[in-house]
Amino acid sequence: MTLNGWVYNSRPSGKVLFVVVRDGTGLCQCVIEAGTVSEEVFEAVKRLGQESSLTVTGLVRAEPRSPGGVELAVTDAAAICPAVEYPITPKEHGVEFLMSNRHLYLRSQRPWCIGRIRHTVIDAIRRFFNDNGFTLVDTPIFTAAAGEGEQTLFEVDYFGQPMFLSQTGQLYLECAAMSFGKVYCFGPTFRAEKSKTRRHLTEFWMVEPEVAFINLPGLLELAENFVSSVVGRVLKDNRAELETLGADIAGLEKITPPFVRLTYSDAVDILTSERTVKFLAEQLEQFKAQKAALEAELAQIEAADKKGGLKKWQQEKNARRLPELRGEIAELDTKIENNPKHAELAANFTWGKDLGGSDETIISLMHDKPVFVTHYPRSAKAFYMKTDRSNPKVVENFDLLAPQGFGEVIGGSVREDDYDYLLRRVNEEGYNPADYNWYLDLRKYGSVPHGGFGLGVERTVAWITGERHIRQCIAFPRMMDKVYL
């Protein structure tokens, strides 16, 4: 068979040459023996640097010594384009360097694995809705200003008129749901929030289903089936990638319905409870113990280095371990520093505020399944969310928090379907009702209970892959203070 690809790694060993070739679908060790190919071919391939493109032809054979268990016994090979001094070496690199070389970094194993999983996630999302009677409706990206959160919209010049990049397709979807019953949209979303965190992008991908004739329990059930099906698909299709990434496969296997259900008031009780104080204190002790263990290892290595007399390979091993240790210790320091702040925020949490990032983290760390938090205070939420008729201080909404501290991946709600209630809310927020005529019309002509939610693709991919920063979960990330390419 013939393989077209790039040199991922090359190891000469006298008259045998091992070239790991990357063909886009994976890696394959190719073995070139001096006697089997001409001397010119052997020498030419031997000289190819990392990421040189080439064609190799040979026979596939089982070989236990090869990574992956099979290898290609090469009978012929030819360079397509040699590469010299490829910048990303098989060594550790910093974030800045890797992301400023994003165009090349995309070829490395980690981004490749994440990209494959992202692809599965997106395919599974479409499959789920298509298989469950939803109709895809593409909502516009250019949108007119309509009250809600204008300060977080990107403004563009639309032939002299101000327009904005869409930050949700929801209002449009509500119209479409009254036509098709069950609909979804899937596309890029733009937020001009000044959020500099590992969980925020200014341009990200979001899928939003919207369903007519549904209530809050129905929405939660839809969301947990949906998320479980996406996670299940990744477990089925990308196990090898998850393993390479070191993702928490056992944790992902627990992602099955039903998820945990808490109300916002439950969450506040938990946050201000003795249980949380204890939980955070234990966590702090754990961090300190981990730090002490790492520092002990560090001291031991440094002492051994100082003492001398180490074999060369031992020195190198130490040299590799030291920066790792320092990084881990620095990360723990951050956690140790933040822990009391989070404890204070949680303890002083008062009913009515929106849950902060650290509050979400605490709640999700206490569970190994995703957690729904429902019924937030009306004052903290958008005007279109349906007021709970049995407790008008709250709305029928929910957030879904991914487990183990990853935080929010879904936000959704039942929509206010009563004309008068909705009009009152529009006025309360100080919006101009004339801007919402078409939206109010939906409540005038055959209004029905309906609702939906939005799921952030990059946050979901980050959670599933165990990648701590969302910027690694999209090929070309756009962040508040940084556009790499």
Added chain:
RNA sequence: UCCCCGAUAGCUCAAUAGGUAGAGCGAGCGGCUGUUAACCGCUAGGUCGUAGGUUCGAGCCCUACUCGGGGAGCCA
């Protein structure tokens, strides 16, 4: 906008108490018939982020700035 940390070879990092810069990877050359981030030998490669200051002497101390990382705030 605020807080913390950092910037030394292409990359990742080191440099005892302030005394004139090193190691691995990568690159080049040579060696090795089963390598697994291979290994062994040799070679090339640096205005220590920028500007100023302290000092006989600054990579190291001080000030300002620039860039980067982490966190907070804000926020589907």
